[in-house]
């Protein structure tokens with residue numbers, strides 16, 4: 001496992017609130033306590049949206065927020081809108097006590113942990129954010145409506161975590177997301193741009209176990225044998241990043257063959273894309289030596305678990 005990062009500021013007991021009113025009240029108080037902080041219009045606010053079942057990857061988000069922002073709020077909410085499959089939603093791990101302990105250790109100030117009735121009073125919302133074409137490919141193709149659900153809840157969280165609303169606020173407001181969910185980062189960035197949210201989206205690099213497996217809340221559902229098999233995904237990505245760094249042709253078919261050689265892994269997609277638009281690279285990866293920057297992405301089913309991973313490619 002990766003080594004535990006040191007907390008970057010002294011920790012104090014974390015507060016957990018469950019309602020939107022409490023969230024506003026406590027965030028306002030915390031920002032008030034730091035009124036003198038920040039040279040840029042007052043104390044900065046960092047938001048770390050999560051669905052709980054936190055691991056070291058989430059810890060990295062919390063650490064990044066605590067290192068940069070004066071007040072940090074994390075949310076823990078298993079958002080029903082982004083699950084296509086009720087079984088997947090039901091079995092999603094709920095571990096609030098352990099989550100709060102991890103966030104407290106990181107120095108997060110406040111946890112917002114609403115239930116579905118609090119987040120969506122009166123049932124699921126009729127009006128939702130439509131995530132658009134960027135959300136229709138890759139993960140979106142196998143999980144229709146997923147990114148609409150993500151954008152709807154994230155836009156609500158952006159509003160709810162900021163007492164008094166966006167109007168007149170000049171101090172920075174940042175939201176932290178894991179680069180492991182590269183498409184989520186791209187879609188949320190696009191939403192922020194298209195809908196003028198005054199929020200800076202910060203992507204935090206993927207945290208990996210020592211053997212290379214990207215940390216994910218879903219890894220706990222892998223048997224030992226499946227976990228071993230899943231390592232082929234990061235190996236395939238590393239093959240591509242090594243070739244990119246050496247300015248060689250990427251030959252993505254080799255990476256695909258490597259994944260397919262593992263019988264417990266059922267490949268969904270593996271491709272090399274533009275990091276912002278997620279469109280496949282325009283130049284032929286077979287013959288042309290690699291130049292510039294790109295993103296290698298992969299998704300596969302390993303036993304009962306769908307895993308995704310990605311790696312930035314950069315010519316050295």
Ligand code: PAF
Nearest residue numbers: 049050051079150153181
């Ligand atoms: O990445 C996640 O855990 C979720 O998609 C998010 C951003 C918290 C929205 O529910």
